[in-house]
Amino acid sequence: MNQSLLNYCLNHSSIVPDDLADMRQAIIKQFPDTAHNIISVQTGQTLAMLSQLFQPQQILEIGTYAGYSALWLTYGSKAHLTTIDRSDQGLALAQDFWRQAGVGKRITFVHHDADQALRLLIEQGKKFDCFFIDASKKNLQKHVELCLNLRTDQRCLLIIDNVLGFRDHSVVGVEHKLIDKIKGFNQWLVEQTSMIVTMLPIGDGISICTLPAVRET
Template structure:
């Protein structure tokens, strides 16, 4: 899987100085190196562009790598609401989004994401694209809120769903997130409101379309 991803990254995700600066800013600030892979980032850009999404919700900002990839897919009227637990992470992410030219199109809400999601739901906010890449223990809860906040036919993307392949291959040493990702994947696969598939890019991306009530 690692070699396959390296091949895809090398072939389709060419050197990107701006995103490399984001990775460097993560190292300089002693933050965890958990951004999406280059090919996963390119896929996010393509999905936003193809879907025509204009109002995005990102759960987990880190330093803004995925935020830049999402923003590259929308037009001038596109907006991102990004939920981030750590204030210092959100500050760095916003700095990097400004450098990329999207500073005025992103709004950061800091604190526990579930509380932020509850507030957004109480305000009847709606989004047409979601990206989940935060604490794995709450993925199922985040998914529930995404469905509640979704416009008809919205897309919901979740990262790290393969847990380095351990969800499917018992010979691979389980990760702390393995069982949680198995449960999440099962929920996504069987949810009556979703039409979904997993793409084995990066650490695995689940792509779900929220079905309309029609």
């Protein structure tokens, strides 16, 4: 979508709450070289809307960075959020804003590589009904497969970011190793008959997947 149309959409969507607008600015100021990592405002609004509608109990996020998407995810639901990142570079900023927004006690940060953290959560018997994946684009399929081992038997929601690319690289652009990985993942995901997948051109592209409740046999 071109910038003018995007601005039109943003100008005709509800105003971004102050704490989220301030957090975005603080991240850009403190991490000017990596702030492009955070989800777009529209992606945040979509995450908040989904969590408001779906009302998950336990959200699992892969890719905390400075906690911006985590704050959007907790917005509008009473869910507990567990968020994983192998780096804790942005944690202090994240925790400041989570606390100010009154959701600090509802967020658990896990400082680990996603693979290890997910396997540990499986061993511990933890269960989640909402997942947001925004970490390594190389391992999307593996991370989704591990998340499927962590799902509750109730209906679940799975959201994956960057399904249309990242920064200047797009799934319809010139060849790129990581883009090939994303394209392979998108094809695999749409072939999963256990879920309904909707890919939307919001931010860097998100796929929203709904997983029906597991029927007892």
